[in-house]
């Protein structure tokens with residue numbers, strides 16, 4: 001369960017204060033696939049950064065499994081990001097000089113998993129997202145955009161996270177590949193009972209998630225389809 005209460009994040013530049021996230025409250029139960037839509041600049045990425053503890057709210061609380069991440073100290077936050085959260089970005093963010101398999105294994109290394117287990121789980125995850133053995137040994141530059149995003153989804157799943165946060169995961173893909181990547185996320189949310197929160201511009205994608213929220217100038221409401 002993810003519970004966000006009265007979260008604000010403002011940025012000051014000179015005399016101007018931007019309330020990027022403005023008193024946002026919502027709950028997402030375990031295993032639910034939620035989407036957030038909103039125009040550019042409406043606060044989507046800021047909100048996802050707060051949920052992933054990449055940034056801290058100016059006020060409010062963000063509870064994951066009953067623990068408030070807004071109150072955690074740095075050490076606990078590093079472990080939270082590593083163990084509980086998987087990130088998927090629009091631009092994949094894979095390490096270019098590592099192979100697909102090495103990219104997926106890296107977070108498991110940080111989590112302290114043994115070498116044999118890492119290799120086994122890494123290969124299993126990559127097979128699950130549809131990569132061949134040959135593709136697993138390629139560096140990101142030798143894979144298509146859709147394949148790279150599959151690798152980044154496998155990497156996000158590496159440490160069996162509670163929550164996957166995806167920022168425009170299909171934004172750089174053609175519509176057919178985007179749909180495949182989206183369906184993959186959907187299947188995984190069900191089979192792994194992982195909560196997924198995805199930010200998207202694409203209403204046809206948002207329409208297929210369990211529920212949709214809309215951000216307008218930092219204010220969040222449930223979007224009625």
Ligand SMILES: Nc1ncnc2c1ncn2[C@@H]1O[C@H](COP(=O)(O)OP(=O)(O)O)[C@@H](O)[C@H]1O
Pocket residue numbers: 011012018019020038039040041042043044045046047
């Ligand atoms: N680090 C920052 N410093 C100052 N302003 C920021 C920062 N990050 C985001 N903002 C501002 O907050 C608002 C929301 O940005 P963002 O969350 O990136 O929107 P979106 O992802 O919906 O396009 C924008 O007005 C943006 O300029």
Ligand SMILES: [Mg+2]
Pocket residue numbers: 044045046
């Ligand atoms: Mg953004």
